[in-house]
Amino acid sequence: xxxxxxxxxxxxxxxxxxxxxxxxxxxxxxxxxxxxxxxxxxxxxxxxxxxxxxxxxxxxxxxxxxxxxxxxxxxxxxxxxxxxxxxxxxxxxxxxxxxxxxxxxxxxxxxxxxxxxxxxxxxxxxxxxxxxxxxxxxxxxxxxxxxxxxxxxxxxxxxxxxxxxxxxxxxxxxxxxxxxxxxxxxxxxxxxxxxxxxxxxxxxxxxxxxxxxxxxxxxxxxxxxxxxxxxxxxxxxxxxxxxxxxxxxxxxxxxxxxxxxxxxxxxxxxxxxxxxxxxxxxxxxxxxxxxxxxxxxxxxxxxxxxxxxxxxxxxxxxxxxxxxxxxxxxxxxxxxxx
Amino acid sequence: xxxxxxxxxxxxxxxxxxxxxxxxxxxxxxxxxxxxxxxxxxxxxxxxxxxxxxxxxxxxxxxxxxxxxxxxxxxxxxxxxxxxxxxxxxxxxxxxxxxxxxxxxxxxxxxxxxxxxxxxxxxxxxxxxxxxxxxxxxxxxxxxxxxxxxxxxxxxxxxxxxxxxxxxxxxxxxxxxxxxxxxxxxxxxxxxxxxxxxxxxxxxxxxxxxxxxxxxxxxxxxxxxxxxxxxxxxxxxxxxxxxxxxxxxxxxxxxxxxxxxxxxxxxxxxxxxxxxxxxxxxxxxxxxxxxxxxxxxxxxxxxxxxxxxxxxxxxxxxxxxxxxxxxxxxxxxxxxxx
Numbered sequence: 001x002x003x004x005x006x007x008x009x010x011x012x013x014x015x016x017x018x019x020x021x022x023x024x025x026x027x028x029x030x031x032x033x034x035x036x037x038x039x040x041x042x043x044x045x046x047x048x049x050x051x052x053x054x055x056x057x058x059x060x061x062x063x064x065x066x067x068x069x070x071x072x073x074x075x076x077x078x079x080x081x082x083x084x085x086x087x088x089x090x091x092x093x094x095x096x097x098x099x100x101x102x103x104x105x106x107x108x109x110x111x112x113x114x115x116x117x118x119x120x121x122x123x124x125x126x127x128x129x130x131x132x133x134x135x136x137x138x139x140x141x142x143x144x145x146x147x148x149x150x151x152x153x154x155x156x157x158x159x160x161x162x163x164x165x166x167x168x169x170x171x172x173x174x175x176x177x178x179x180x181x182x183x184x185x186x187x188x189x190x191x192x193x194x195x196x197x198x199x200x201x202x203x204x205x206x207x208x209x210x211x212x213x214x215x216x217x218x219x220x221x222x223x224x225x226x227x228x229x230x231x232x233x234x235x236x237x238x239x240x241x242x243x244x245x246x247x248x249x250x251x252x253x254x255x256x257x258x259x260x261x262x263x264x265x266x267x268x269x270x271x272x273x274x275x276x277x278x279x280x281x282x283x284x285x286x287x288x289x290x291x292x293x294x295x296x297x298x299x300x301x302x303x304x305x306x307x308x309x310x311x312x313x314x315x316x317x318x319x320x321x322x323x324x325x326x327x328x329x330x331x332x333x334x335x336x337x338x
Numbered sequence: 339x340x341x342x343x344x345x346x347x348x349x350x351x352x353x354x355x356x357x358x359x360x361x362x363x364x365x366x367x368x369x370x371x372x373x374x375x376x377x378x379x380x381x382x383x384x385x386x387x388x389x390x391x392x393x394x395x396x397x398x399x400x401x402x403x404x405x406x407x408x409x410x411x412x413x414x415x416x417x418x419x420x421x422x423x424x425x426x427x428x429x430x431x432x433x434x435x436x437x438x439x440x441x442x443x444x445x446x447x448x449x450x451x452x453x454x455x456x457x458x459x460x461x462x463x464x465x466x467x468x469x470x471x472x473x474x475x476x477x478x479x480x481x482x483x484x485x486x487x488x489x490x491x492x493x494x495x496x497x498x499x500x501x502x503x504x505x506x507x508x509x510x511x512x513x514x515x516x517x518x519x520x521x522x523x524x525x526x527x528x529x530x531x532x533x534x535x536x537x538x539x540x541x542x543x544x545x546x547x548x549x550x551x552x553x554x555x556x557x558x559x560x561x562x563x564x565x566x567x568x569x570x571x572x573x574x575x576x577x578x579x580x581x582x583x584x585x586x587x588x589x590x591x592x593x594x595x596x597x598x599x600x601x602x603x604x605x606x607x608x609x610x611x612x613x614x615x616x617x618x619x620x621x622x623x624x625x626x627x628x629x630x631x632x633x634x635x636x637x638x639x640x641x642x643x644x645x646x647x648x649x650x651x652x653x654x655x656x657x658x659x660x661x662x663x664x665x666x667x668x669x670x671x672x673x674x675x676x
Contacts (some may be wrong), residue, residue, distance in 0.1 A: 103343060
């Protein structure tokens, strides 16, 4: 069915988002850089390669266990640059604030942004503030854009253009933490007690991985749409398939329980500190060791591999021995988690 | 009085905005690049100087005579780069859309952005879409960030650090058009008939001016807060004053009439295609000729000069022979014009 109006699903990162991006934004803004459709664009400035990216944050509620909109706004954009093979350097920050919003709360958000930027080694160098009348936005929205310097030899990572059958797929830890932490905070659910968002800047982890292995073929942070969407998107239209092993995919007990109770598929629940990496098979064990020695990679595991079979499709071998396709979700299972 | 909550005036570009920026954003994000507080930050990437800037657009209504939120979102960021002495190259575009927004209208906005980007010679290379529930934002907000290459020798233009007494002040045309066009469209006022927003990308004009005179000391686009705010801001805390001549300041009859009727001071009404330039006295006439030969500078005039008297203050010699101080406005006379 052809949509005539914007649905929540158009912002999901799933099928509807992809259609909107392809049929509207890419079609009209058409240029080869946009058509790369990575998490960041690789741009030429003064004949040097830079990565450039943007994200808006509309998370509800603004504060949740493990983070807040400010931390998220920094980490989200830092991570988009990082997984594109860049060293993040500079951020912009655009605030849209509802009239009547408490200054004290704004300051908490700003302090959180500053702390996260410092941790990641990036500078917030330019900004903008707009205020709209009470009722015309929901408290606070933040946009960040970021510029990073490409790591030499990392130009193919964002597109994954060198991926081939046999490559291994790694993740740096458990899935679904961020989505369930926000869900719990939004609805004040007791069952979410103890679940913290994994929101974190991954740039030091990714830079180390690229430089010390020289064998990274693709990286993507599994945010909106979760691990499942990243995998489905990666192999769509390509000459390889993906095989995932469910029992290898790390998941916290609390997250698993909450997903079961509420009917969410944890494969599609958002993360904000998880990176999925495709690496040459001969370098996979080395990468695993490197990851596990880093605070943000302690629970890293190999969760799957690239196959020559079922090209364009992601298959999940389930814990109980079955097999199912991991498709891109059509709509939105959990709006406004970032 | 110390504010505890965000007011509309915090987004005005006037006194309250400045306090918020200084006391909150600059204080917590503190770094020398942010403290330049130009329209764009000058950043070092791969040992080259770039300009980097961001703006969010929340204009109401989305479409107005002479433009729309899309055209504005491109021109606004292009102009911030241009007046900083850069050649704008790449833009990002972040959309926050209200659930239920008509796709057809979104497409009109996107087409308008694409056309304006093409005219300015910039590429929209990366983007993001968020959708919020109906009632949680007002139709559509757009953030653009931009990256430009600094023109050699233009590093001091954004800060105006070489300004001295005797320098001339130019503007490329009439003031107040944008604010009154939006005001008229918002309230469906008959008196605004024929008033068009001046929304336009100024980068070709500014690049030509910098390169062909080598005498430009400062440029700023007079957007939120209008010409008056730009002037008050420029001399604040500096060792020079500003003298403006009211009878030289170009204004369309319709804008003058509408301002009189509604009680607006046109000096503080927003423009979206007007640049204020400080230039060495010996190059002023040459610049005027260059401007007048360009479609966006046909009505350029010298409107004032830098003085050694009344340092830190802008004085306006009025048409009737009086004199008054042009101060920075405290609050907001016209919210959501950009």
